[in-house]
Amino acid sequence: MSSANHSTQSDASGNLLRSLDYSVLQQCMHCGMCLPTCPTYVETGRERHSPRGRIALMRAIADGELEVNANFGEEMYYCLGCLACTTACPAGVDYPNLFETARAEIERKGVLDSRKRRSVRWFALRLVFTRPRLLRALGRLLWLWQASGLQSLSRRTGLTRLLPGQLADLEPQTPRIQRHFSDTLIAPVERPTGPTRHRVAVLTGCVQDLAFSDVNRATVEVLLANGCEVVTPRAQACCGSLHAHNGDTTTARELARRQIDAIDPDSVDAIISNAGGCGSHLRHYDHLLAGDPAYAARAVTWSRKLRDIHEWLAEIGFRRPTAPAHAAAPEPQRVTYHESCHLCHGQKVSRQPREILRALPGVELRECAEATWCCGSAGIYNITQPETAAWLQTRKVGHVQATGASIVATANPGCHLQLENGLKRATPAGAAVPSVVHPIVLLAQAYAAEARATGRAST
């Protein structure tokens, strides 16, 4: 997500929306073309819950006609931040910038403040998601809890019901933690067996690393298979998207600096992200750090080199695998693709993942309706707005089921968990639950099958 530099300063009153370049607000000419793509507007039919309505509220604040109050705060946290409106908007309104500025102003003013909200935010944004080691330690504990059988024991005995309401609902949503994190699975530098054509750095993410370190491994595999030397720094920090998204720009900047310290953008051809939500934010480090003389130049290079994995593979002309991943399967496997909001709307990467899926032997890609609609995960939205999140999840799962696909491909950890949980709940007992897989994992499997088939070692 972008966060323009001018939102660092503020006017005399300190109001961030008021200090925003007014033309950013004026850019919206209230044509309404974004309304039918906005999930919250479709849910309620009220203008206030639409992109154009929210921008009107921000403009009223900038004009001094409206105070930043709790109603405005709630409105901006009802917004999913899914950015469907930016894809729909012909006028080129910079909604990401407006959205982050508005949330930052809400936090600055503290209009939603409560002891509970403060402590949760502090715990998540300032403590856990700034300290990779702490996050991992928590992840490890969670893994022990799941692996030891304690989780299922306490679920069966109803112990989890002792958790306070919302947390109890969430407990089944906690990701299945991987036994090994990326540090164990990926060496700091790995080289392809064939000729090296590119040198790239891989970002392992934080949630991705805990719950989907297999995706990170697969990412390295496919890069190696396509002639890339892969550099993967250890114990990477969170990219800061969660913070920027939730009005904590200061921490977001600090985390961006740490990323740039860990990976010198000049030393690689591309910096690869494999999580839609992170990539969308990582691409905009140039805006985020524009006001920081020590980092601005490197941040520009960083943004220029940042690529989503699918985008990069399409750009370098990835090699099409020749053997199906499951050679034994008689019929083609039916796959559908759910687009992560921040991959398709935030990064405009929509064609490339499909190109990869279509290149898989033995796989048939079936489009699902509303593929670009938010699934309701939206960062921590399913914690803050459980009802809307559940409505979107049900809607999404229905469309997925209608395709008859046995695999849903998606490229973002939040979507992955949201779909997995939704499908599990919606599939009748006894029927097979469609599996959720990252497109890159499917590609890696196909390369591996190909290697097995030809008897070559996987490169």
Place this chain on the structure above:
Amino acid sequence: MNSTSPQPAARPALPELFLRDLRAAFPESAVLTRHEDLIPYGFDGTAALRQLPGAVVFPRDAAGVAAVLRLARTHRVPVVSRGSGTGLSGGSIPVPGCVVLCLGDMNRILELDTKNLTLLAEPGVITQRIYDTADAAGLFYPPDPGSMKISTIGGNVSENAGGLRGLKYGVTRNYVMGLEVVLADGSTVWLGNKCVKDVAGYNLRDLFIGSEGTLGVITKVLLRLLPKPAARQTLLATYASMDAAAETVSAIIAAKIIPCTLEFLDQRTLRCVEAFAKVGLPTEAEALLLIETDGHPAAVADEAERIEQICRAQSALAVRRAASADEATRLATARRSAFSALARLRPTTILEDATVPRSELAKMIRFINETAARHQVEVATFGHFGDGNLHPTFLTDERNQAEMHRVEAAMKEIFDYALSLGGTLTGEHGVGLAKKAFLPRQLGDPTLELLRAIKRTLDPEGLLNPGKIFD
């Protein structure tokens, strides 16, 4: 143009008793009165016009609409009807101290009659859904305003909206067979029916089409559908000058060909549209025509061929045919975004709607460009060339007073010139607030007085969208 101050006036409060009665008659979620809820209803798609309403109400049916109108009458509160607020003349902009009656929650398609080829819809149904519903049954609803993916059918009827297919298929009016209307006194009338012919009494249905919410509230629309054309072909022709494009249009029509679509884009518009839609438009051209012919496959093939020849004879730089139905849809969709896409260039985008007899197009275009240059204002022009309907769009900044004055001066000259060519101020967007000041010049006093007499008869208290079209 009527530029009210960009700062909305303080909100005149609604009578307490009116609000109390409104709240008693509707569920909580159907009555909005909080400041944050009202701000987003203070504008429509028109630039530089804003006014906060006193409240917004969302009825679910005609009885609810009637209840609002009765309460409004009792308490002398003006009522402004609203669909999706995409209007371009300020029709649904609130008047001070009014209640906005939003029809968005009345959004059911009530019947698709495949025997009589009609569709009955509530006013809040989105135009695109009407098209899609007909399409799924092998039928065709032709009017396709650029805003169709969000405009309501009630709004389309109230503005008599046109679209990209007007040349061959006409405008919304040509598809309205019947209307249910709630009148100012709360009574409900049905105008029209499913009969192809009907001469019983005055044709009052047509009176309400294009009445901009000033005569009654439309609560049901009965639409005529057509069989879906079997084939379509889209062509793109590029030109080194706008004149050449305009001459092509005249030549096509003179050759007795009526394509379904004959759209024009100048270079500025072309570039903005391409920046958004990325459909591979030739951005180097000075002017572009988007032409579509539809009908029987053999007729389409023949027409496409002849159109191509005419374009070449009129010194088109290039003529290209859309390769597939998909590409044709992408091109039409891109064209629909033209107006919004122009907003990329300057903070304020003021769109005009002058329409002239088709034979006068080239003159009108030339005049627009000269006038813009003379007043040092930026104009981009696109439009439904086949209908003689131009959208010269001023690219400006509402906060720059001096520039806004120049824009107004240029606009006035353009209107006057269009009238002198036998044209009209507005081909499809309506008068609303934006063109109200210019209407007397076009209609003249006797006609205007007739309009007023009709308004007084149907709305004696003057509570339905007062101050729109005329004072």
